[in-house]
Amino acid sequence: MTAARTGVGQPAAIHRCFEAQVARFPRVTALETADTRVTYAEVNRSANRLARRLRALGVGDEQPVALLLEPSVDYVIAVLAVLKAGGCYVPLDVGYPPARLAAILEDTRAKVVVTRGDLEEGLSAHGARTVLLDDACEPFTAGDDENLDVPVGPDHLAYVVHTSGSSGRPKGVMVRHGGVVRLVQDPDWIRLGPGEVIPLLTSVCFDVSMFEMWGALLNGGCLVLAPGATSSLRTLGRVVADHGVTTMWLTAGLFHTVVDEGVEILAGVRQLLAGGEAPSAEHVRKLLDAHPGMRFVNGYGPTEATVFAATHTVVPPWRADGAVPIGRAVDGTDLHVLDDVLRPVPDGEPGQLFIGGAGLARGYLDRPGLTAERFVPDPHGAVGGGRLYATGDRCVRLPDGTVRYLDRIDRQVKVRGFRVELGEIEATVRRHPAVWDVAVAPHGDSPESRLLVAYPVLDPARAAQDADLTLAEVRSWLREQLPAHMVPGVWRTLPRLPLTSNGKVDRRRLPEPFAA
Structure with missing residues (x-):
């Protein structure tokens, strides 16, 4: 795309x-x-x-x-x-x-x-x-x-x-x-x-x-x-x-x-x-x-x-339907969703997002190796010499032409021998009306013993009525949406997710799943 x-x-x-x-x-x-x-x-x-x-x-x-x-x-x-x-x-x-x-x-x-x-x-x-x-x-x-x-x-x-x-x-x-x-x-x-x-x-x-x-x-x-x-x-x-x-x-x-x-x-x-x-x-x-x-x-x-x-x-009226897309390219910018060998993926299929155009930085200061790794030659440009920035973000193009962010590529983990995209689990959990936000993290070093831990932020109105019942409903619903190896085995509700100063989820501050 x-x-x-x-x-x-x-x-x-x-x-x-x-x-x-x-x-x-x-x-x-x-x-x-x-x-x-x-x-x-x-x-x-x-x-x-x-x-x-x-x-x-x-x-x-x-x-x-x-x-x-x-x-x-x-x-x-x-x-x-x-x-x-x-x-x-x-x-x-x-x-x-x-x-x-x-x-x-x-x-x-x-x-x-x-x-x-x-x-x-x-x-x-x-x-x-x-x-x-x-x-x-x-x-x-x-x-x-x-x-x-x-x-x-x-x-x-x-x-x-x-x-x-x-x-x-x-x-x-x-x-x-x-x-x-x-x-x-x-x-x-x-x-x-x-x-x-x-x-x-x-x-x-x-x-x-x-x-x-x-x-x-x-x-x-x-x-x-x-x-x-x-x-x-x-x-x-x-x-x-x-x-x-x-x-x-x-x-x-x-x-x-x-x-x-x-x-x-x-x-x-x-x-x-x-x-x-x-x-x-x-x-x-x-x-x-x-x-x-x-x-x-x-x-x-x-x-x-x-x-x-x-x-x-x-703009209103707008019906909430999953995560808000990242949308379309701004003026002077190119967006490409590509596979591992920089070929466009079909609409609806996930791939890495690459960015080109007038907004690209020159590169990293005194880091020629890293610059060459992340800013790659553009094989799709009409004029030679163009570059693409490899974002490391996994995205998908929607039927209406907008782009939706899924997750970081480097957040793939193996659970019971299966390769799991944590972002897919998070995106699915967020679709439940009782969940406002969620982070999913792996717990354990080996793929055989690794657990998936979900940290949901529940709708306060639903949680106030019966938080345990609401969480049980979410877990039951998720088992209907995803394979068993993708359903978190441990759930710990939070009033809000910890954030970095730049507004991103600070995964280092997620609490230990079994802490009191």
């Missing part, structure tokens, strides 16, 4: 697109905090001054510059300054432990670190020059504030963001300007433009923050900077109401919590995106029942494909 969206024309550099918005909307608010509003023109002038300071320090063609800053006005200005200077930015989360920060600095060999005086102590010894953005600092208040004329095109690196590596060493994904611009300028999957208000809710090291930031700033919208906004539903609701948020992204886990415990805080939001894990179809239905004028978008994409490679938009 192949699905493609082809972008029109060559996208410009990120900061050039921003400068075009400055020319159109110089006095419009670009950044908003609890007590500050900064216009497009003001942001641009400050970024130009800082960019010249960075140029004087030797920042130039794709030179990595590390940014250790909380989500703030300073952070956005610093990002733009690095891009205007011709460099690429390396976001560092202020909550990371020093060892993690040191590993990223070592990996990128950044010669310059932009931070604040109160955050600098979080950095261990390093050989980079430090630029401090303290209040009324020279980079923001003095110097030429005109746009720079540094040659930067769509294929230049924009940022390097680090993800977990199986070896324990973080791997840097090198993302190009063109990948970002193709995602947020004139998108075919979401409405972005002047008047849109988007909060930066995710970590600056999570690639969805690139959508939040550039979705607003490359379209004349307003980016809301509210650190800690997701610390509680009350805080999140206050941010949404006080700033008039119109479009926002939530991890699937937080989305489920909001729908269950405070769906009213989303009043006024016109477009809600969720991802990280597959959002529950039942929660999407409940959301749209509560807010029938809202558009819900399930966004799918690995960091290596620049935030989103596919999206599925849901």
Whole structure:
């Protein structure tokens, strides 16, 4: 199966697109905090001054510059300054432990670190020059504030963001300007433009923050900077109401919590995106029942494909039917469901999802072997020289042309001699109306003695009536759906599944099946 969206024309550099918005909307608010509003023109002038300071320090063609800053006005200005200077930015989360920060600095060999005086102590010894953005600092208040004329095109690196590596060493994904611009300028999957208000809710090291930031700033919208906004539903609701948020992204886990415990805080939001894990179809239905004028978008994409490679938009009325699909390719992106030798599989048959097109990252920083392994030559492209990214995600194309995510390929296990896909079990259990979510994990080292353990999250209303009876009903129903070797032998209900900071199920924190 192949699905493609082809972008029109060559996208410009990120900061050039921003400068075009400055020319159109110089006095419009670009950044908003609890007590500050900064216009497009003001942001641009400050970024130009800082960019010249960075140029004087030797920042130039794709030179990595590390940014250790909380989500703030300073952070956005610093990002733009690095891009205007011709460099690429390396976001560092202020909550990371020093060892993690040191590993990223070592990996990128950044010669310059932009931070604040109160955050600098979080950095261990390093050989980079430090630029401090303290209040009324020279980079923001003095110097030429005109746009720079540094040659930067769509294929230049924009940022390097680090993800977990199986070896324990973080791997840097090198993302190009063109990948970002193709995602947020004139998108075919979401409405972005002047008047849109988007909060930066995710970590600056999570690639969805690139959508939040550039979705607003490359379209004349307003980016809301509210650190800690997701610390509680009350805080999140206050941010949404006080700033008039119109479009926002939530991890699937937080989305489920909001729908269950405070769906009213989303009043006024016109477009809600969720991802990280597959959002529950039942929660999407409940959301749209509560807010029938809202558009819900399930966004799918690995960091290596620049935030989103596919999206599925849901508008009411909508009937919940299993997991929400990941949808169709966004503009400028190709999706292929292929077998082990890169041949298209028939519709309805599972295969690995491969991604191609303008959103692909350049590869992994200083990891040529891993880059060659995951970014493979495209045998299906009309023009030679194309690449495909091997996602490791097992997917299937549905009869209507959309793509549904099944599971990670590397989550296959053997039980009693049979090869079992845990994702298939989870997808089946989720179809039962009494189950809101579930994780299935193997327990035991040998295939002969291995048990499958299910961790379901039951519908609270059903569980309150009789949790044991409800669970027995689910288990009996599942035995009618799957072969015996695929039915978990141990079940342990949870109030909610443990999640990582990026909204994915944290399988390491699933409780021991036989613990008290």
